[in-house]
Amino acid sequence: MSNNSFVRKESSEHERALLARSDRHLACGIRSASINPAYSMVITGGKGARVTDASGNEYLDYLLGSGPMFLGHAHPAMVAAVQQRVAEGNSFLLTNDAAIDLAETLSETVPCAEKISFHNSGSEATYFALRLARAYRKRDKMLKFEGAYHGMHDHALMSAQWTMKPADFPHAVPNSAGIPVQTREDVVIAPFNDLETTIEIIRTHADELGCVMVEPLCRTFVPRPGFLQGLRDVTRALDIPLVFDEVVTGFRLALGGAQEFYGVVPDLCAGAKAISGGLPFGFVGGRADIMDLAGRAGVEAGNHVRLTGTYSGNVLAASVASALIQELKAPGLYEQVNSRGQRLKNALTDLLRSADIPAQVIGEATAFQPWFIDHEVYDHRSSLGLHWKRHFKLQDLLLDRGILKGQEKFFVSTVHSDADIDLTIAALADSMDELKAV
Numbered sequence: 001m002s003n004n005s006f007v008r009k010e011s012s013e014h015e016r017a018l019l020a021r022s023d024r025h026l027a028c029g030i031r032s033a034s035i036n037p038a039y040s041m042v043i044t045g046g047k048g049a050r051v052t053d054a055s056g057n058e059y060l061d062y063l064l065g066s067g068p069m070f071l072g073h074a075h076p077a078m079v080a081a082v083q084q085r086v087a088e089g090n091s092f093l094l095t096n097d098a099a100i101d102l103a104e105t106l107s108e109t110v111p112c113a114e115k116i117s118f119h120n121s122g123s124e125a126t127y128f129a130l131r132l133a134r135a136y137r138k139r140d141k142m143l144k145f146e147g148a149y150h151g152m153h154d155h156a157l158m159s160a161q162w163t164m165k166p167a168d169f170p171h172a173v174p175n176s177a178g179i180p181v182q183t184r185e186d187v188v189i190a191p192f193n194d195l196e197t198t199i200e201i202i203r204t205h206a207d208e209l210g211c212v213m214v215e216p217l218c219r220t221f222v223p224r225p226g227f228l229q230g231l232r233d234v235t236r237a238l239d240i241p242l243v244f245d246e247v248v249t250g251f252r253l254a255l256g257g258a259q260e261f262y263g264v265v266p267d268l269c270a271g272a273k274a275i276s277g278g279l280p281f282g283f284v285g286g287r288a289d290i291m292d293l294a295g296r297a298g299v300e301a302g303n304h305v306r307l308t309g310t311y312s313g314n315v316l317a318a319s320v321a322s323a324l325i326q327e328l329k330a331p332g333l334y335e336q337v338n339s340r341g342q343r344l345k346n347a348l349t350d351l352l353r354s355a356d357i358p359a360q361v362i363g364e365a366t367a368f369q370p371w372f373i374d375h376e377v378y379d380h381r382s383s384l385g386l387h388w389k390r391h392f393k394l395q396d397l398l399l400d401r402g403i404l405k406g407q408e409k410f411f412v413s414t415v416h417s418d419a420d421i422d423l424t425i426a427a428l429a430d431s432m433d434e435l436k437a438v
């Protein structure tokens with residue numbers, strides 16, 4: 001029995017018909033990645049911290065579109081920004097005022113971002129950060145960490161989070177079909193949180209490396225004290241650009257992202273989700289001498305990096321991002337969201353411990369995850385061998401209680417109220433017996 005009043009409605013005829021059309025027309029049915037097929041749903045809308053499905057179920061949402069809805073669904077500032085600009089035209093290819101405003105704001109807000117380029121997703125942002133770094137270094141290889149996810153391009157999908165059978169370091173394995181075999185040679189893999197081994201790999205491959213790219217919070221593996229600073233020191237000494245993938249952490253951990261939160265400033269960063277309002281958006285920010293390779297300086301130096309496309313600096317996405325950054329500047333906002341997230345994270349830790357379910361709840365206050373495993377989890381390899389049935393079951397149990405979480409993180413938003421957190425803790429408490437029984 002649930003402690004809250006939610007009773008999940010069976011999938012309606014209308015929703016089943018929509019799902020059948022999705023299967024017929026969508027190559028991978030967007031739903032397939034994140035929900036148990038038995039709970040397949042079609043989302044019809046979202047408001048604040050809640051989303052609604054086509055059968056009329058309303059869920060308290062900790063998936064948040066995989067992070068972008070950090071300020072909640074249909075935030076009034078986002079809606080107003082879109083409404084104001086959409087009627088005035090929104091795609092010109094030429095530089096527009098909204099993009100200039102946002103670039104200026106990003107430069108003032110993100111520590112490493114002396115200059116900015118705009119893109120349409122997190123994947124594009126990491127891809128173009130990589131290209132900029134390679135051009136600057138005139139070297140082709142990328143070092144990334146095992147288990148880190150940087151998006152869907154070829155290099156990003158080497159030894160990413162779906163690596164069940166890792167190769168010996170520094171060898172990479174592809175996480176998708178269709179990636180050219182050559183890419184294995186272009187990606188060097190290191191263990192997150194193992195500074196000594198990583199430095200050894202960086203030094204060995206220094207003459208080939210175009211960049212070191214890292215998710216500062218790698219999935220939910222928290223960087224050990226000194227790890228990011230150690231990367232900073234060795235990359236600076238060797239003049240290899242250090243790239244932070246801040247697609248998740250940017251504007252979420254702090255206004256200045258992980259670089260502000262952990263106090264380590266990279267050469268380049270890729271950003272996207274938390275200020276996108278859910279619109280297609282990404283950016284690269286970084287040192288002017290590297291970013292300038294995308295402009296006239298790059299042409300004059302015979303080292304020009306091409307990275308713009310039709311929608312770069314899209315007026316709607318730029319206007320929304322500027323509006324949401326203003327919202328995030330509200331005094332006390334980060335203190336409040338972090339304290340609510342931390343309360344939920346602590347409660348989950350305590351409940352699992354009391355129920356005697358082996359688990360590690362790791363990550364930061366607004367992006368954390370329970371790993372159902374009986375030892376410390378600090379990198380990809382230490383996370384292998386988790387209790388997959390419990391991992392999947394938690395999502396089902398919460399859906400039964402009106403709570404939507406992804407298969408990985410709990411994302412906490414600025415619009416999850418104290419009452420929402422209480423309700424979630426009650427639903428979690430109510431789920432423990434069934435979770436343990438799995």
Ligand SMILES: Cc1ncc(COP(=O)(O)O)c(C=O)c1O
Nearest residue numbers: 121122123149150151245247248
């Ligand atoms: C750390 C990180 N980098 C890159 C990406 C790719 O972003 P997008 O899905 O916008 O392409 C993601 C997406 O989840 C991510 O978590």
